[in-house]
Amino acid sequence: MLQFNLQYIFDLRGIDKPFSFLKRHGFTHAVAQSMSTGNLKSLRTNQIEKLCEILQCTPNDLLEWVPDKKSDDHQKHPLFKLKRAHSAVNIRKALKDFPVEKLDELEKVIEALKKGDK
Known part of the structure; x- marks a missing residue:
């Protein structure tokens, strides 16, 4: 099943309060609430575009694929790249205890990674 997983990108971007973040960027209360709690069944394409712009990501970063059947869970499946093998690291939290x-x-x-040197 293909589903939205906005918490993944929120964690990657260090967004601890997704509801406030989304409201600040112009999403309505109801939409921000459903996005921030994970109770999201669908999004309009203009909402996906706006999310991608403010989060600096692609639509693939907003989606997660969870195989419906074990037989679908293989690398040749067209959606396999959207399967999340791990949870995202919250950079802000990871840096909190990082040695100065x-x-x-x-x-x-x-x-170097941003420039593509590695």
Whole structure:
């Protein structure tokens, strides 16, 4: 089954309060509530586009595929790349206990990854 998993991208982006974030970016109370609680069955294409713009992601980053049958759970399945094998790391929480003396090194690694050097 293909489903929305917005918590994944919220965690990746370090968004601890998705409801407030979505409201601040112009989503209605009802839509922000359903998006932030995971009670989301559908989105309009303009809402998907807006999410992708504010979260700097693609529609694939908003979706997760959960196989309906065990026989579908294989790498050749067309939706296999949308299967989440793990939960997202909340960068803000991960950095909370990161040694200060290693932050410069981490920044260099991040910059290299952004440039495609690694």
